[in-house]
Amino acid sequence: MPLSETDIQAIWLTLRLASVTTLLLLVVGTPLAWWLARTRSWLKQPVAAITSLPLVLPPTVLGFYLLILLGPDGPVGSLMQDLGLDTLPFTFPGLVVASMIYSLPFMVQPLQNAFAAIGNRPLEVAATLRASALDRFVTIVVPLARPGFLTGMVLAFAHTVGEFGVVLMIGGNIPGETHVLSVAIYDHVEALAYDNAHLLSAGLLTFSFVVILLLNLLNKRSHPEMFR
Amino acid sequence: MSRELRFFVAASLLAVSQALWANSVTIAVAANFVSPAKAIAEAFEKESGFTVAVSSGSTGKLFAQIVHGAPYDLFLAADSRRPRLLEQNGRAVSGSRFTYALGELVLWSPRPGYVDSRGDVLKAGRFNRLAMANPRLAPYGRAARQVMEKLEVWGELRRRLVQGENIAQTFQFVASGNASLGFVALSQVYATGGSGSFWKIPSGLYQPIQQQAVLLQRGKESAAAGAFWRYLQGDEARKLIRGMGYGVVMEGLRDNNAPE
Structure with a gap:
């Protein structure tokens, strides 16, 4: 049975959402993880707790609050309207914002662990050789933390692909805009179109398995390098 | 034993x-x-x-x-x-x-005086988003689609539609202000005290x-x-x-x- 046009559209949309989310999370998550790994501020634990919240919060709670916060009557939504912008629910940018919050810990925690594992010594040595802060980060931290970056990106991507509850609550099911793969599967099941549901579900299952397998293989290979 | x-x-x-x-x-x-x-x-x-x-x-x-x-x-x-x-x-x-x-279908907005008693607001179309239940899954969604088709506004409004997976979620989209108005169940409007404004859609416009x-x-x-x-x-x-x-x-x- 071939995939329908809306299903193919849903797959592309999902890949686009996961890619954009992962790239933006890399930009936001790297400094946050660096700060969490290095700081001695009393703020560290509260910030770490907030970062990890999406791990334990039911997606419905997240979706419900986002719907209220981002809606035209909510604080964020009314601010956006005052600035002449469209409100975020039911839009692709809205899903990106929601996915970034939802997948934040999956990017930050591997990075934070990788940064913490490097320790002070390599950076101090580089500093005595007059490497600038940026130089030290790019030439020492990034290569040493490579497994962390890899794990964070893959997990953030995969977790966004599997996102469901939040999208369901703020998406509004618009083809090409918010009708993602997990929602498409849900719709098929609800409509008793089990064949279509099987097709997409089996695809997603295979994808998830391959991603995790590849991640494990890559990390296994890159670990020895770290200590060379 | x-x-x-x-x-x-x-x-x-x-x-x-x-x-x-x-x-x-x-x-x-x-x-x-x-x-x-x-x-x-x-x-x-x-x-x-x-x-x-x-x-x-x-x-x-x-x-x-x-x-x-x-x-x-x-x-x-x-x-x-x-x-x-x-x-x-x-x-x-x-x-x-x-x-x-x-099930009784209504066009509802939490804003008083927004929805008129003949549903002309649909044709005037001065709203941002219109919520309905997914017509493939929910009977209320299918009915809403029939109403818009009968009124010949379906093609025009399609792009401004947002769909809830069920009628409860559709109601939430409208109640939270994220959609200006929506097709919901009369029972939901009753359950929240009948606030806002609504048009009870004539039963001839959709299949029961x-x-x-x-x-x-x-x-x-x-x-x-x-x-x-x-x-x-x-x-x-x-x-x-x-x-x-x-x-x-x-x-x-x-x-x-x-x-x-």
């Missing part, structure tokens, strides 16, 4: 579980009908002495659960399709299917939303299930159902094989 004693223990356990089973009825109720079902269950419990356990979910999910052996005695669906399928595949007692409520109930095989021999099944068709229950914003089929017209 002697053989006699074992037999005795087994028999008494069976008797106890039989008694428990016979005194209670478990009903699976479509999400939109949970509050009326609870009100009816309460009245029924007082009158009959039986107890009622209410499980709720979307009609599609409950259907899938029943097909896979979920322990329900009675199924109150949001449509007629799923009860009919259960009857056809033998999961439901044949001939037990009837329409217990008719027949919410049907069936007695499931598990409830076939249960006195409690049978009693509740009869109670649901009685005047007391019908009065409660009407009071909560649903229509009921007129007496004498309760045709079990009503057309789609």
Whole structure:
């Protein structure tokens, strides 16, 4: 049975959402993880707790609050309207914002662990050789933390692909805009179109398995390098 | 343990579980009908002495659960399709299917004076987003689509539609202000105190939303299930159902094989 046009559209949309989310999370998550790994501020634990919240919060709670916060009557939504912008629910940018919050810990925690594992010594040595802060980060931290970056990106991507509850609550099911793969599967099941549901579900299952397998293989290979 | 004693223990356990089973009825109720079902269950419990356990979910999910052996005695669906399928595949007692409520569709906005009594707001189109339930999944969504097609605004409004997976989510989109207005159930507007403004859509603009109930095989021999099944068709229950914003089929017209 071939995939329908809306299903193919849903797959592309999902890949686009996961890619954009992962790239933006890399930009936001790297400094946050660096700060969490290095700081001695009393703020560290509260910030770490907030970062990890999406791990334990039911997606419905997240979706419900986002719907209220981002809606035209909510604080964020009314601010956006005052600035002449469209409100975020039911839009692709809205899903990106929601996915970034939802997948934040999956990017930050591997990075934070990788940064913490490097320790002070390599950076101090580089500093005595007059490497600038940026130089030290790019030439020492990034290569040493490579497994962390890899794990964070893959997990953030995969977790966004599997996102469901939040999208369901703020998406509004618009083809090409918010009708993602997990929602498409849900719709098929609800409509008793089990064949279509099987097709997409089996695809997603295979994808998830391959991603995790590849991640494990890559990390296994890159670990020895770290200590060379 | 002697053989006699074992037999005795087994028999008494069976008797106890039989008694428990016979005194209670478990009903699976479509999400939109949970509050009326609870009100009816309460009245029924007082009158009959039986107890009622209410499980709720979307009609599609409950259907899938029943097909896979979920322990329900009675199924109150949001449509007629799923009860009919259960009857056809033998999961439901044949001939037990009837329409217990008719869904009433309204165009609603939480803003007073926003929706006029003829629905002209749809044609004027001065709104950002219009919410409806997914027409593929939800009977209220299918009805909303029929209304827009009849009014010849479907093509024009399509791009501004946002869809909830069910009627409860659709209501939430409108209530939270994320959509200016939406097609929701009259019962939902009643349940929130009838605030805002709404247009009760003439029944000629959409096919009736027949919410049907069936007695499931598990409830076939249960006195409690049978009693509740009869109670649901009685005047007391019908009065409660009407009071909560649903229509009921007129007496004498309760045709079990009503057309789609």
